[in-house]
Amino acid sequence: MEGSSRRPTINDVARMAGVSKKTVSRVINESPFVKEDTRKAVQSIIRETGYAPDPQARGLAFRRSFLVGLIYDNPNPQHTVSHQQGLLDAMAGSGFELVVRPVDRTSPRLLDEMRVFIERQKLFGVVLPSPVSEDERLAALLQDLDVRYVRIGSVALDEPGRMLVSHDGKGAAEAARHLADLGHTRIALITGPASFRSSVERRKGFEAGLAERGLNLDPALIKVGAYTYESGVNEAQDLFALEARPTAVFCLNDEMATGVYTAARERGLRIPEDVSVVGFDDSPIARRLWPPMTSVRLPLRDMGRIAGEMLVPNPLRDKPKVQPDIQPELIIRTSTAKAG
Template identity: 35%
Template structure:
């Protein structure tokens, strides 16, 4: 493949059009015929052309145009992710472009990924879950030969990724509730599209089974990593014939939703019900009572990811390409020992 130093004039010559037409295609203007667009994109692919909107900042040879891609529904997670990415990009004088890809187009249009990045000067990507766990999407990113860092527990071949040990973290939280005397521990799982949902469920099961307690499906409810789904899951758990004395919501947004529903039912937290979360997002400390949770250092993980974009992957040993960051059990006022 040709080096990426091609010019817009070379692309125009290859496609048999004017440089102005190439510019219109790159800016997604509707005045260009589809057949012409295809010729332009074919030329861009062959020449490996990357338009430069930041030539001045790239002059020092270090700065990058970094794309942050997300489809995660959790506002708490996204705020920490954005703050960490912004901080690291500012420190390194990188330009940051934040994008939420169109999920329908991702599924329907096989050219969506390639055309989206060929129209920009994005040179590197930080990809957040669940997008970073989508095999088809990540294969397209790899095929486009754009360097990337995947956040989350799924590691792709020879790529780089940053995560925590999701199973160990969920096991630690469940063990904490068991140490407080709880035996009927409800779990609010996240959406199936997130690999972390299954891993956190596995950690919950391991702790329960180690305590000699069978996993009871009546104590399991599904959510979508947002406040509303946490409320609905808590309603199902607290309305069933097997009521939990503690609820482990596998992210903070759902935990806050569970607490909100419990209050509406006249339950006092933690006197009548202990509730814990996962992530230690800003809402965890701001909630009342402040939420016991697992701290997933999303901001620091994002900073590490941006730092790795500067690295030469060939100098990193294969067993070091997935960076596992420590988690922390943060104990606050939403839990208490179970009273007999």
């Protein structure tokens, strides 16, 4: 509303577009029962006027709050922060707000606590990143409560409209081929907990990539970490104490790979001259270490944004540009080199 300090209302948008308030409301909530030219005209006026729906009024009208929940249980805080940033990107200008809720997915009270949380907040929708996304009971609860949700996971676990797949195994296979092509044959693997589907899929992908090059993992060089820095240090210390130590280490996340850096320096080993190191996620720490770390990139912020676009109607977007699958990419830096 140029020249006026008054906030534009839905009535203003309807008048300027020459449509009813109901039509504007349908456009805002992405109803399929609106002609495309009408939708574009209303969206254009919304952008021009800067109109933003009142979440409280909309909540009363729909008997739901305009809140989206991010429910997570992950030992890697960067994962959650990146997903959160992406969700906020998708929700900008939509009138929706984000509620972040940590949980213990092993708790026997998880479902009861989630039912109370969702009903009390009257959530419009929920985003479930891994490993919470792998809990079929939680997905069933959301369906029972008639709450929209999107699951983020390494493999497809649900209907396409509710699932964002990251294909972790493909990225791990690329890391395996990279190390094999550098001439490494004595390659160690530090996995995450077996209870994480991402750990299972990444290991399977890594082994498949090695098999393509005619290599197998030596069981003595497989260690189980906890997706934490400390576990990376501890498991790498054991690996580097072996008489025939590995010339390369692949970790299933960057936190553990950072721990490998520490253990290598404690042992007097140089990266990459004495041991090559590869991580997974390509979190900010990968670029800040010295030497910068080769890592499989998952665009975590983009994943949060896409999940948000799948979930939340936004009048400032012409249409959600849904990309249900994410393709990982190996980012090669100077922590890997040819085997000596």
